[in-house]
Amino acid sequence: MANSASGDSMVHRLVRIIAAFDEEHPTLSPAELARRTGLPSSTAYRIVDELLAESLLDRDGQRLRLGTRLWELVSRGSKVLGLREAALPFMEDVQAVVGHHTTLGVIDQQDVLYIERLGSDTSTVNITRVAGRLPIHATSTGLVLTAFGSAEAQETFLRRRLPKLTDTTVTDPEELRRMLADIRHSGFCVMPGTIVPESTGVAVPVFSADGTAIAGLSVVIPREGGPVQASITALQTAARGISRALGWDGTLRDAIRRSL
Amino acid sequence: MANSASGDSMVHRLVRIIAAFDEEHPTLSPAELARRTGLPSSTAYRIVDELLAESLLDRDGQRLRLGTRLWELVSRGSKVLGLREAALPFMEDVQAVVGHHTTLGVIDQQDVLYIERLGSDTSTVNITRVAGRLPIHATSTGLVLTAFGSAEAQETFLRRRLPKLTDTTVTDPEELRRMLADIRHSGFCVMPGTIVPESTGVAVPVFSADGTAIAGLSVVIPREGGPVQASITALQTAARGISRALGWDGTLRDAIRRSL
Numbered sequence: 001m002a003n004s005a006s007g008d009s010m011v012h013r014l015v016r017i018i019a020a021f022d023e024e025h026p027t028l029s030p031a032e033l034a035r036r037t038g039l040p041s042s043t044a045y046r047i048v049d050e051l052l053a054e055s056l057l058d059r060d061g062q063r064l065r066l067g068t069r070l071w072e073l074v075s076r077g078s079k080v081l082g083l084r085e086a087a088l089p090f091m092e093d094v095q096a097v098v099g100h101h102t103t104l105g106v107i108d109q110q111d112v113l114y115i116e117r118l119g120s121d122t123s124t125v126n127i128t129r130v131a132g133r134l135p136i137h138a139t140s141t142g143l144v145l146t147a148f149g150s151a152e153a154q155e156t157f158l159r160r161r162l163p164k165l166t167d168t169t170v171t172d173p174e175e176l177r178r179m180l181a182d183i184r185h186s187g188f189c190v191m192p193g194t195i196v197p198e199s200t201g202v203a204v205p206v207f208s209a210d211g212t213a214i215a216g217l218s219v220v221i222p223r224e225g226g227p228v229q230a231s232i233t234a235l236q237t238a239a240r241g242i243s244r245a246l247g248w249d250g251t252l253r254d255a256i257r258r259s260l
Numbered sequence: 261m262a263n264s265a266s267g268d269s270m271v272h273r274l275v276r277i278i279a280a281f282d283e284e285h286p287t288l289s290p291a292e293l294a295r296r297t298g299l300p301s302s303t304a305y306r307i308v309d310e311l312l313a314e315s316l317l318d319r320d321g322q323r324l325r326l327g328t329r330l331w332e333l334v335s336r337g338s339k340v341l342g343l344r345e346a347a348l349p350f351m352e353d354v355q356a357v358v359g360h361h362t363t364l365g366v367i368d369q370q371d372v373l374y375i376e377r378l379g380s381d382t383s384t385v386n387i388t389r390v391a392g393r394l395p396i397h398a399t400s401t402g403l404v405l406t407a408f409g410s411a412e413a414q415e416t417f418l419r420r421r422l423p424k425l426t427d428t429t430v431t432d433p434e435e436l437r438r439m440l441a442d443i444r445h446s447g448f449c450v451m452p453g454t455i456v457p458e459s460t461g462v463a464v465p466v467f468s469a470d471g472t473a474i475a476g477l478s479v480v481i482p483r484e485g486g487p488v489q490a491s492i493t494a495l496q497t498a499a500r501g502i503s504r505a506l507g508w509d510g511t512l513r514d515a516i517r518r519s520l
Contacts, residue, residue, distance in 0.1 A: 010270050011310040021337025050271035055369065066337045068368045071375075074334045075391035077281025077326045085390060088378070092352060108328045109315065115331075118348070130345060131335035 013039060017047055018066065023129075027063040080106075083215060084116045086245040087206070090238035091118050094219060097234045098227060101220040104206075105141040107149070108133075110160070112142040112216070137162045137176060138169050140189040140201035141216030147183035148205045148213035154180060168193045188232045192223050199223055202231040206239045209247035217242065273299060277307055278326065283389075287323040340366075343475060344376045346505040347466070350498035351378050354479060357494045358487060361480040364466075365401040367409070368393075370420070372402040372476070397422045397436060398429050400449040400463035401476030407443035408465045408473035414440060428453045448492045452483050459483055462491040466499045469507035477502065 020028060020036040028036065034044035048064065051057040055069035075081050087104050095102045095118045104116040111133040136142030136157060146157050162171040170176055183189045192200040203218035217239050219231045244250060280288060280296040288296065294304035308324065311317040315329040335341050347364050355362045355378045364376040371393040396402030396417060406417050422431040430436055443449045452460040463478035477499050479491045504510060 009310045009313070011274070011307070011314050011316065014271070014274070015314050015316070015333065018333045018337070023336060023342075026337060026339060026342070047271070050269045053269070054271050054275050056271065056275070065339060066334060068338070068340060068366065068373060070334050071338045071340045072368070072373055072391050072393075073275065073278050074326060074330050076283060077278070077286060078328070078331045079286060079325060080328060080331045081390060082283075082286070106328065108332070113328060113332055130341060131332050133332075 013037075013043065013047060014051075017044065017051070018070075021066050027060050027065045029063050033064060080115050083246075087116060087215070087217070087242045090241045090245070091116060091217070093241075094217070094234045094238045098219050098221070098231050100222075100226070100231075103141065103218045103220070105139070105145075105216045105218065106214065107136065107142065107145045107153075110136065112136055112139050112145070114141075115215075134195065135163070135165070137171065138165050138191070138194045139218075140191040140203035141218045143176075143179060143191065144183055144189040144203040144205050144216045144218075145213055147180040147189070148207075165195060166193055166197055168197075170194070187236065190228055190232075197223070200226050200228070202228060202235065204232070204235040204239045207243045207248065209243070209249070214246075215242075273297075273303065273307060274311075277304070277311070278330075281326050287320050287325045289323050293324060340375050343506075347376060347475070347477070347502045350501045350505070351376060351477070353501075354477070354494045354498045358479050358481070358491050360482075360486070360491075363401065363478045363480070365394075365399070365405075365476045365478065366474065367396065367402065367405045367413075370396065372396055372399050372405070374401075375475075394455065395423070395425070397431065398425050398451070398454045399478075400451040400461035401478045403436075403439060403451065404443055404449040404463040404465050404476045404478075405473055407440040407449070408467075425455060426453055426457055428457075430454070447496065450488055450492075457483070460486050460488070462488060462495065464492070464495040464499045467503045467508065469503070469509070474506075475502075 016037040016039065017033065020033055025036070030045060030048060031041070033048065034041045037044055039047075048057060051067075052059065055067045057064050058067045083106075084104060091102045091104060102118045103114050105112045105114045107113070112135070114130060114132050114134070117130050134142070136146060146154055158173045158177060164171050170179065179189075188202065188204045190200060190202050195201070199220050200223045201218055201220055203216045205213040206215040206217050208214045217235050219235065221227060221231055276297040276299065277293065280293055285296070290305060290308060291301070293308065294301045297304055299307075308317060311327075312319065315327045317324050318327045343366075344364060351362045351364060362378045363374050365372045365374045367373070372395070374390060374392050374394070377390050394402070396406060406414055418433045418437060424431050430439065448462065448464045450460060450462050455461070459480050460483045461478055461480055463476045465473040466475040466477050468474045477495050479495065481487060481491055
């Protein structure tokens with residue numbers, strides 16, 4: 001496949017074009033798109049024409065937006081969709097019982113990526129959003145997935161330099177190592193105020209049929225007076241339901257036993 | 261951008277690779293992928309390497325799957341995500357009150373594309389699925405969106421040759437034209453048995469803040485004894501809530517007035 005003079009692959013140029021659209025920029029004019037991608041206008045316009053021909057971009061008056069066809073193509077084959085479809089009814093149960101924001105997240109590269117979120121207007125501050133990312137060390141979902149992940153991923157995580165987001169964000173590797181051991185022992189993670197001071201995250205792991213921790217199920221509750229114990233109980237109950245919906249046969253595998 | 265000897269654009273070859281993955285084929289070996297796309301192996305493998313480098317494909321052992329990063333890139337900038345996030349709480353309300361499958365669909369190209377679905381295990385047969393398509397003329401969502409769409413789109417639709425899916429699927433243009441007029445008058449569409457004989461679809465339009473019918477909100481109920489009137493009432497109530505969540509200020513614009 002032809003690479004540009006700068007050595008960029010065609011796929012990389014396409015990624016730059018798709019990534020230029022986001023929640024703050026759902027539509028772009030062709031000139032804005034060229035500017036945001038840093039591609040030469042002629043290159044950007046040529047790729048845009050090909051993307052329009054395949055309905056991967058749609059016209060919105062004089063502006064461009066990601067095509068619904070692109071969402072469809074990606075959603076059909078994506079493991080994200082199967083996971084969130086399995087989880088959604090159980091997330092509704094948690095939200096109904098606990099009454100606060102409920103999220104489902106996975107680890108992707110070096111972040112937590114939230115793939116579903118049920119909000120509550122009357123609850124506390126929650127900055128997660130669907131397809132949004134947060135740092136692993138500052139979120140209950142990130143720590144619970146790391147604690148039940150591979151030893152190798154844990155060591156890689158503990159070697160990284162981690163930013164402090166609030167007064168209570170833990171960044172010391174030895175303290176994090178102790179926290180991970182506690183989470184493996186208890187089966188849940190409670191993180192008060194590590195992203196925003198007024199909220200506490202509570203998370204448990206969700207296991208696939210083969211016992212791999214594939215997602216973190218979490219609620220975000222008020223730090224003062226939030227229902228921590230009820231949240232843990234509701235999350236653990238729902239997480240077993242999601243595993244069963246994913247094909248788990250109900251027998252306790254090692255990883256699941258450790259988390260209960 | 262370099263085109264292949266066959267004249268295929270690079271973007272078209274990428275689409276063939278992404279489209280090769282679907283619900284039945286969530287993972288493919290490189291050889292299977294080359295076979296399903298019909299691309300020469302050397303071409304397919306070269307594109308796969310570039311997609312792996314950008315995390316648009318992930319390795320799953322010896323097999324390949326669509327990358328979570330691809331879902332993330334597309335979801336962030338997609339109008340589908342904003343629409344389904346606004347609609348989801350109201351869809352839960354409909355499901356709780358009516359007790360049957362609830363779906364949200366849009367028209368894309370010449371089909372209804374379902375972007376969300378809340379299922380019910382105890383209800384009737386419903387073949388919709390998220391990111392799945394059904395024909396416009398056989399679905400309540402398709403007809404309701406056509407009825408409240410542009411006159412031009414209606415004429416294009418009525419000129420198409422339409423397949424008969426069941427005994428009750430209407431394909432005659434003049435009968436369809438009368439049905440569209442009825443839907444504009446009543447504000448809803450009830451379709452008994454046009455996709456599967458034992459189920460009835462009921463749909464209402466969802467309007468954006470500027471009064472455009474952007475989605476159809478629908479329930480699928482049993483054809484015998486299903487709660488048609490309660491479904492219409494619940495759907496109309498929820499559709500107003502979704503419009504408000506999308507920024508509608510509550511004043512009745514023409515299109516919305518016609519639908520109430």
